[in-house]
Amino acid sequence: MWERIAEELPRFFTYYNVIFFLKAMFTTFLLSLVGCLLGSVMGGVLAVIKITKSNLLRPLRIAAVVYVEFFRRIPFLVTLLLIFFVFQALGLEVSVFTVAVVSVWIIATAFIAEIVRSGLEAVPKTQWEAAEVLNFNLRQTLKMVILPQAWKVILPPAFSFFVLFIKDTALASQIGVVELTYSAKVLNNKGFSAALAFGFVLLLYYTISYPLTKFGTWMEKKIEIS
Amino acid sequence: MKYLSIDQCDAFYGDQKVLECVSLDVDKGDVVSLIGPSGSGKSTLLRVLVGLNQPTSGRILLEGEAIDYKNRRSLKKARERFAIVFQQYNLFQNMTVLKNVTVAPVKIQGRPKKEVEAEAVLLLEKVGLGEKLKSYPDELSGGQQQRVAIARSLALKPEILLLDEVTSALDPELVTEVLDTIRLLAKEGRTMIIVSHEMGFVLEVSSKIAFMDAGRIIEVGEPRKILEQPDTDRAREFMGKILRH
Ligand SMILES: Nc1ncnc2c1ncn2[C@@H]1O[C@H](COP(=O)(O)OP(=O)(O)OP(=O)(O)O)[C@@H](O)[C@H]1O
Numbered sequence: 001m002w003e004r005i006a007e008e009l010p011r012f013f014t015y016y017n018v019i020f021f022l023k024a025m026f027t028t029f030l031l032s033l034v035g036c037l038l039g040s041v042m043g044g045v046l047a048v049i050k051i052t053k054s055n056l057l058r059p060l061r062i063a064a065v066v067y068v069e070f071f072r073r074i075p076f077l078v079t080l081l082l083i084f085f086v087f088q089a090l091g092l093e094v095s096v097f098t099v100a101v102v103s104v105w106i107i108a109t110a111f112i113a114e115i116v117r118s119g120l121e122a123v124p125k126t127q128w129e130a131a132e133v134l135n136f137n138l139r140q141t142l143k144m145v146i147l148p149q150a151w152k153v154i155l156p157p158a159f160s161f162f163v164l165f166i167k168d169t170a171l172a173s174q175i176g177v178v179e180l181t182y183s184a185k186v187l188n189n190k191g192f193s194a195a196l197a198f199g200f201v202l203l204l205y206y207t208i209s210y211p212l213t214k215f216g217t218w219m220e221k222k223i224e225i226s
Numbered sequence: 227m228k229y230l231s232i233d234q235c236d237a238f239y240g241d242q243k244v245l246e247c248v249s250l251d252v253d254k255g256d257v258v259s260l261i262g263p264s265g266s267g268k269s270t271l272l273r274v275l276v277g278l279n280q281p282t283s284g285r286i287l288l289e290g291e292a293i294d295y296k297n298r299r300s301l302k303k304a305r306e307r308f309a310i311v312f313q314q315y316n317l318f319q320n321m322t323v324l325k326n327v328t329v330a331p332v333k334i335q336g337r338p339k340k341e342v343e344a345e346a347v348l349l350l351e352k353v354g355l356g357e358k359l360k361s362y363p364d365e366l367s368g369g370q371q372q373r374v375a376i377a378r379s380l381a382l383k384p385e386i387l388l389l390d391e392v393t394s395a396l397d398p399e400l401v402t403e404v405l406d407t408i409r410l411l412a413k414e415g416r417t418m419i420i421v422s423h424e425m426g427f428v429l430e431v432s433s434k435i436a437f438m439d440a441g442r443i444i445e446v447g448e449p450r451k452i453l454e455q456p457d458t459d460r461a462r463e464f465m466g467k468i469l470r471h
């Protein structure tokens with residue numbers, strides 16, 4: 001096997017292939033980043049909706065619960081295909097990349113919502129009460145009292161979710177998104193050995209997720225200090 | 227018309243009735259002390275006043291106007307007039323001592339930051355915490371936190387101050403200090419409702435004492451009368467126990 005890889009190497013790292021891989025890597029990166037960022041924003045909103053108490057927001061609360069419970073339970077591939085066909089059924093001409101981003105967004109929203117909610121609930125009720133009697137509104141309470149205390153509970157599981165989820169974006173290759181896994185398949189089909197093609201892609205996945213893990217730890221430290 | 231009037235209020239924790247038909251009138255400038263055994267509902271009554279537990283029946287009137295606890299505007303208006311010092315202090319864990327005291331006056335009442343800070347420093351010095359402005363609550367002892375909580379409530383300049391066992395975590399020296407502060411406030415004519423076990427202090431500072439037991443106010447009246455010649459056996463028994471300490 002090693003001999004074969006050694007023999008293939010010079011042909012593998014052609015200018016064209018390297019560009020192809022880098023583009024695919026960028027796609028994986030962008031897909032994860034945009035999907036997870038949007039998911040974090042929406043997830044945060046859902047988490048806040050879920051912890052409200054007012055009767056007026058009850059329908060929203062129920063919708064949030066249903067959403068979170070539903071999308072946390074279906075496999076990512078199913079969501080991906082579902083969104084793909086929904087777009088098709090609606091006659092919307094969007095790229096497969098957009099379909100994938102929306103899918104990541106939808107799933108990340110559900111998971112992040114749960115992570116944020118449990119973070120918010122980890123802050124003692126008495127902190128909410130103290131803010132409430134001082135006439136803080138919900139936004140002020142979250143911003144000034146609750147979130148500063150909840151970050152350290154939210155960040156670790158959030159980052160481990162992001163890191164885990166980068167791997168799942170590989171499934172986007174199933175609907176034809178040219179991301180890392182897809183690019184390995186292409187080169188494998190072109191006759192390069194699977195060990196080389198997928199081995200190299202593995203390295204690139206690592207290049208994306210390792211800095212993210214580091215960034216997460218750095219953020220946690222920073223919050224610990226402040 | 228009464229200044230503050232609690233009118234036949236009931237309150238629940240889940241299924242458990244913790245206040246039963248509680249009525250109490252407070253005049254402007256009154257210092258009303260709530261006394262009674264543990265679990266009798268003293269803290270709950272204060273929490274009901276600021277809308278943390280909603281009364282299931284009965285009314286609370288401020289200058290003749292009932293507070294509508296279900297209405298946010300009404301509740302907000304009422305809360306502007308009250309300040310509460312919780313039995314467990316409930317300081318904001320993510321804020322320094324100074325920030326704890328200034329955050330509401332600056333961000334909620336919208337008063338100038340400089341002025342509020344200067345006042346806060348004075349208040350904190352008065353309760354012996356001038357050195358601790360930059361500390362966080364988890365770096366302070368219980369007694370120190372309690373004093374920050376007192377300063378935080380005073381910085382709001384409330385009309386009615388609710389104090390829940392504000393001396394329970396203090397050592398004797400500080401008890402005197404904090405009680406002096408409260409005494410001063412009483413002299414200035416601030417309306418206060420105090421939960422306390424310091425009977426000597428209660429006797430001295432109160433204009434009225436209410437004795438609570440099992441969610442009810444079973445006796446209310448002039449301090450000496452309640453402490454020394456209560457009408458009910460239950461109150462007599464309680465005073466007997468507490469005065470023997
Ligand atoms: N968070 C809560 N959940 C359920 N029940 C509660 C809660 N807080 C208080 N209670 C119950 O309500 C009743 C009244 O409690 P409350 O705290 O008002 O008593 P208290 O007179 O302040 O007592 P203490 O002198 O010990 O502070 C008690 O029976 C208590 O068990």
Ligand SMILES: [Mg+2]
Pocket residue numbers: 268269270313390
């Ligand atoms: Mg109590």
